[in-house]
Structure formats: structure tokens, C-alpha cells
Amino acid sequence: xxxxxxxxxxxxxxxxxxxxxxIKTLISHPMESGQRKDGDGNxxxxxxxxxFTCTFNGETVIDVKMEPAIxxxxxxxxxxxxxxxxxxxxxxxxxxxxxYTESKEITVG
Amino acid sequence: MNLSRRDTLFLGAGAALAATLPMPAMADAVADAISxxxxxxxxxxxxxxxxxxxxxxxxxxxxIGVSAEGAESIxxxxxxxxxxxxxxxxxxxxxxSQAGSTRIRLAKTQDVVAVAKMSDGSFKQASATVxxxxxxxxx
Amino acid sequence: MTKASKRAxxxxxIAASAFAVAANAGxxxxxxxxxxxxxxxxxTAAPDHLSDAFDTIYSGWRFRTDETQAxxxxxxxxPGMLTVDAAMEAYAxxxxxAGESCxxxxxxxxxxxxxxxxxxxxxxxxxxxxTMEDVINECRxxxxxxxxxxxxxxxxxGMVALIGLQSRGMPMNVAIDGPAAPFWEQGKxxxxxxxxxxxxxxxxxxxxxxxxMIRADHLSQGQTNGxxxxxxxxxxxxxxxxxFRGCIRDTRAETFAEGSDEFRALELYVxxxxxxxxxxxxxxxx
Numbered sequence: 194x195x196x197x198x199x200x201x202x203x204x205x206x207x208x209x210x211x212x213x214x215x216i217k218t219l220i221s222h223p224m225e226s227g228q229r230k231d232g233d234g235n236x237x238x239x240x241x242x243x244x245f246t247c248t249f250n251g252e253t254v255i256d257v258k259m260e261p262a263i264x265x266x267x268x269x270x271x272x273x274x275x276x277x278x279x280x281x282x283x284x285x286x287x288x289x290x291x292x293y294t295e296s297k298e299i300t301v302g
Numbered sequence: 303m304n305l306s307r308r309d310t311l312f313l314g315a316g317a318a319l320a321a322t323l324p325m326p327a328m329a330d331a332v333a334d335a336i337s338x339x340x341x342x343x344x345x346x347x348x349x350x351x352x353x354x355x356x357x358x359x360x361x362x363x364x365x366i367g368v369s370a371e372g373a374e375s376i377x378x379x380x381x382x383x384x385x386x387x388x389x390x391x392x393x394x395x396x397x398x399s400q401a402g403s404t405r406i407r408l409a410k411t412q413d414v415v416a417v418a419k420m421s422d423g424s425f426k427q428a429s430a431t432v433x434x435x436x437x438x439x440x441x
Numbered sequence: 442m443t444k445a446s447k448r449a450x451x452x453x454x455i456a457a458s459a460f461a462v463a464a465n466a467g468x469x470x471x472x473x474x475x476x477x478x479x480x481x482x483x484x485t486a487a488p489d490h491l492s493d494a495f496d497t498i499y500s501g502w503r504f505r506t507d508e509t510q511a512x513x514x515x516x517x518x519x520p521g522m523l524t525v526d527a528a529m530e531a532y533a534x535x536x537x538x539a540g541e542s543c544x545x546x547x548x549x550x551x552x553x554x555x556x557x558x559x560x561x562x563x564x565x566x567x568x569x570x571x572t573m574e575d576v577i578n579e580c581r582x583x584x585x586x587x588x589x590x591x592x593x594x595x596x597x598x599g600m601v602a603l604i605g606l607q608s609r610g611m612p613m614n615v616a617i618d619g620p621a622a623p624f625w626e627q628g629k630x631x632x633x634x635x636x637x638x639x640x641x642x643x644x645x646x647x648x649x650x651x652x653x654m655i656r657a658d659h660l661s662q663g664q665t666n667g668x669x670x671x672x673x674x675x676x677x678x679x680x681x682x683x684x685f686r687g688c689i690r691d692t693r694a695e696t697f698a699e700g701s702d703e704f705r706a707l708e709l710y711v712x713x714x715x716x717x718x719x720x721x722x723x724x725x726x727x
Contacts, residue, residue, distance in 0.1 A: 197527060199523060199527065201517065201522075201523065201526070203517045213399065214398070217517055217518070219517065219518075219520065219523065221523040221524075223676075226407070228384055248394070248396075249396050252395055252396050253392075253394025253395065253396065253397075254393075254394050254396045254397050255391060255392070255393055255402060256391075256392040256394065257390065257392070257402065257404075258389060258392075260385070260388055261385070261407075262380055262383055262385075262387065262388040262389075262406050262407045262408075263389060263404060263406060264362060264363045264364075264405040264406060264407055264676065265362070265363070265520075265676035266520045266523055266676065267405075268403075268404055268405045268520070269402060270367075270403040270404075271391075271397065271399075271401065271402045271403070272397065272398035272401065273396050273398050274396050274397070275396075276396075355506065355507075355508045357506065358506075359505065359506050359509050359659075359673070359727035360673040360674050360727045362673050362674055362676060363512075363520075363673040363676065364508075365508050365511075435657035435658075436657055
């Protein structure tokens with residue numbers, strides 16, 4: 194696991210049924226591209242988060258396949274529709290096999 | 303400096319060579335990525351929005367957004383990067399819009415291309431040029 | 442022309458042609474409110490000691506593109522806040538042989554409100570000029586029995602930014618008189634000294650040419666009120682001394698070290714040129 198990886202997610206606490214809400218996510222990760230060389234001229238191996246998903250009560254909102262051209266500390270912003278109260282699950286998959294997760298509750302009233 | 307006609311021709315040829323040489327390889331990588339995504343289907347121009355700055359102060363972190371109403375997925379390519387793939391957004395049933403924003407790396411001034419796969423199986427694409435400035439102060 | 446004089450005139454040519462007037466010369470007209478609530482002063486009257494040089498001082502934020510500016514307008518969008526979040530955890534974490542955390546002595550981090558606006562300052566007991574990095578490392582080594590942090594590392598700059606955040610929006614107000622005066626004079630001397638093969642002083646770019654372009658960079662006044670600042674180029678929080686080092690290196694000079702007395706003095710002088718601008722850390726720059 195890359196050290197100190199920390200997700201941040203911004204989701205409103207409540208919404209009305211069927212409302213479009215904006216979600217923002219940010220995760221600390223160097224996203225080493227595999228294109229750089231170290232001080233001795235040796236290539237630095239690629240180490241990135243390669244996949245991000247957001248689901249709500251088990252159903253997909255968005256799924257992003259990520260390449261080394263995504264910047265350090267990957268950021269995503271997108272919109273979701275929430276039919277009922279429930280839980281957003283966010284997952285980030287690292288090249289090294291680690292998975293980072295975060296979840297957020299939302300109340301639909 | 304005085305340049306003879308011969309020198310000028312030589313310089314010009316060199317510059318032209320430098321400008322054109324990498325192009326086929328680059329174009330191939332972009333074309334390959336697109337045909338892998340579309341399965342070789344025709345791609346219509348337009349119908350995809352790209353929100354990108356005209357000038358990026360630093361190519362390391364360039365905010366971009368893509369959207370295409372009715373798309374199943376959108377693939378983003380940076381045509382001037384060492385490898386053009388950037389990201390592919392796939393939208394689920396709970397996506398309120400077929401839109402996503404992120405921050406990307408651009409190695410130099412280039413076109414960003416977005417190709418959308420629509421729910422009827424057709425494809426659309428758009429491109430936007432982003433000028434990447436190389437600062438005077440390396441830091 | 443001798444070889445040496447040829448080289449000298451070549452360098453002078455580079456220096457003279459390096460600055461170009463931007464199409465959008467000068468700061469822009471935007472105003473900065475963070476999270477829709479914290480108003481930041483990005484333009485104010487220059488402090489008295491600068492009256493010969495400037496009427497008005499501007500935050501570096503005013504020289505950036507709309508896209509870069511936007512990254513600082515909401516803390517969620519600001520990637521520097523990831524490092525500040527990590528520092529908040531470190532603040533509450535017991536470390537070192539004394540079994541102490543920052544929080545154990547200082548309680549809530551909000552107790553640091555106002556401190557950053559007055560830093561660097563002279564320590565009354567030792568008579569030394571101390572920066573926030575010095576204060577943090579003294580706590581770690583003397584009170585916590587923990588290892589000193591590296592000056593420009595993420596742990597240190599995250600903590601400097603976290604403490605600075607408690608003063609965000611407050612006007613910078615470093616003391617330049619009394620015991621600070623000799624340090625301030627030393628820093629001023631450095632600011633106007635031409636360094637390196639390009640023979641450029643801080644003032645050549647940040648006083649004489651702010652608003653103009655140096656190659657593709659839109660020059661600011663070189664204010665430090667936003668430091669530690671998240672720099673897109675390095676994609677991390679950058680210390681004031683790291684930025685000083687980068688600038689001096691770009692003049693093709695041997696630079697001073699981060700954490701050197703020279704850079705402490707320069708930090709005080711440059712901070713005083715921003716007296717009146719809001720503490721803005723963690724800012725976002727190109």
C-alpha cells in the first residue's frame with residue numbers, strides 16, 4: 194500500500210428523492226506515472242490508482258478507469274440521483290493490489 | 303549570423319523533419335485507442351462537451367470536464383502525451399448526468415479528445431486544444 | 442570583444458530580454474472568498490517601509506489563471522488540504538520519549554489563532570529569529586523527545602500550514618523594529634543583492650517586473666502570505682525556504698540552505714513586505 198493514502202469525499206447529508214446531487218472525491222496518492230527517472234537515471238516504476246467506483250445501495254453511479262495521466266492526488270466530481278435514503282460506497286484500486294474505501298450516508302426525506 | 307541559402311534549406315528540412323517524424327506514431331496510438339474503444343465503428347463529430355482551460359499554467363494539474371447526454375461511457379485521450387490514454391468514465395443507472403470532472407497531466411500543448419459511446423451503440427467525439435505553458439521558474 | 446566581455450554582454454542580453462510585458466499585465470480584478478465565508482485581503486496599501494517601491498501590495502493569487510485560482514476557493518477542491526488533514530492527525534498523535542502529543546500541551550489547534558500572522562519573530566529568551574518550523578521542531582525535540590522533522594517535508598509543512606490555517610484571513614503583521622531590526626536589515630540587504638550568473642536580485646523580478654512575464658511565468662510580487670503553498674508543479678505543499686532556494690538557483694547561483702540563518706532573515710523581510718495581506722495558507726499556485 195502506498196503510504197498515507199487518505200480519501201476525502203464530499204456528499205450532501207440530505208436530499209429529496211430523485212434530486213441530482215454533486216459528489217466530489219479527492220484521495221492522496223503520488224500517481225507515479227512510470228515515465229519519470231530517478232537521480233541515477235533509472236526509471237521509477239509506475240504506481241497509480243487505476244480504478245475508481247461509486248455505488249449507492251449497491252447500484253453503480255460511476256466507474257472510472259484511470260491511467261497515469263491522472264494528476265497526483267486524484268480528484269473526481271460527478272452527479273448522482275438518490276431514490277431513497279442509503280449509503281454511498283467509494284472504492285479506489287491501487288496498482289499494488291490495495292483497495293481504499295470510504296462510505297457516506299445520505300437521508301432522503 | 304549570416305545564413306547561406308543552403309544552410310537555411312538544411313535548417314528548414316531539419317525542422318520539418320522534427321515536426322513531422324513523431325506524428326504518425328502519435329496519431330497511430332490515438333487511432334488505436336479510439337478503435338479499441340469503438341470496435342472500429344464510425345464516430346460522429348460533436349455531441350460531446352469538453353470543459354478545459356485554453357491555457358494551463360502548469361501541465362501537471364489541468365482541470366477538465368467531459369459530458370455527453372445519453373452516453374454509456376466517455377473515453378478521454380491526451381493526444382500529445384507519451385501514452386494518450388487518460389481515463390474512461392462509465393455511467394451507471396444512478397448517475398444524474400453523463401458527466402465527470404477530474405485533473406489531468408498534459409506533457410505539452412496538445413488536443414484533448416473525448417469519445418462517447420451512446421446508449422444506442424453509436425459513437426461521438428470532440429476535441430479541445432489546451433496550451434501548456436512551461437514556466438520560467440522551475441522551482 | 443574578449444571572450445569574457447562577450448559572455449558578460451550575452452548574459453546581460455538574456456537578463457534584459459527575459460522580461461516581457463504580458464497581454465494581461467498586472468494583477469487581475471478578482472476577489473477571494475474561501476468556502477463562501479472567509480474573506481481574504483489580496484490587495485491593500487503597501488506598508489510604510491515599502492512606500493518608495495509600491496503603493497499597493499497584492500497576493501500572488503491575483504496573478505494566477507482562473508483555473509488555478511478556483512483550486513483555492515473551496516477547501517475541498519484544494520489538494521493542499523490533504524496534507525493539512527494528515528497534520529491534524531499528527532497533532533493529536535503521541536510521539537517521542539516523553540509520551541506527549543501537540544494536543545497534550547496546546548489543547549485545540551485553534552489556540553494558535555493569530556500566531557502565524559506574527560511569524561517569524563525574535564525569541565525573547567535566546568534573541569534568535571525563529572520561524573514556525575523552528576518552533577515546531579523545538580517542541581518535538583525538547584518537549585516530546587521526538588525526532589526533528591525535515592524542513593520541507595510533508596509532515597513539517599503540513600503542520601506549518603495547519604497552524605497557519607488558524608490565522609487564515611487575519612492580516613500579516615510581523616515586527617520589524619526592536620530586536621527584529623538587525624535581522625530585518627540583513628533580509629533587506631539580501632532582497633536587493635544580485636545573485637548568480639544572471640545577476641538577478643529578488644527585487645529585479647518581484648518589485649521591478651511584477652505583472653510582466655518571465656518566459657511563460659506571470660510574475661507576482663513574491664509575497665509569502667500564502668505559504669506553505671500547494672504548488673501544482675511539485676504537487677505538494679512547498680515551504681518558503683524551498684521557494685527561496687528555487688528562485689536563487691534560477692539565477693544560476695549557489696543557494697543558501699533551507700533552515701539557514703540567511704533564509705530566516707530573508708523570510709522576515711519578505712513577510713514584512715506583505716504586512717496587511719491576509720494569511721492565506723494553504724494557498725494554491727502554479
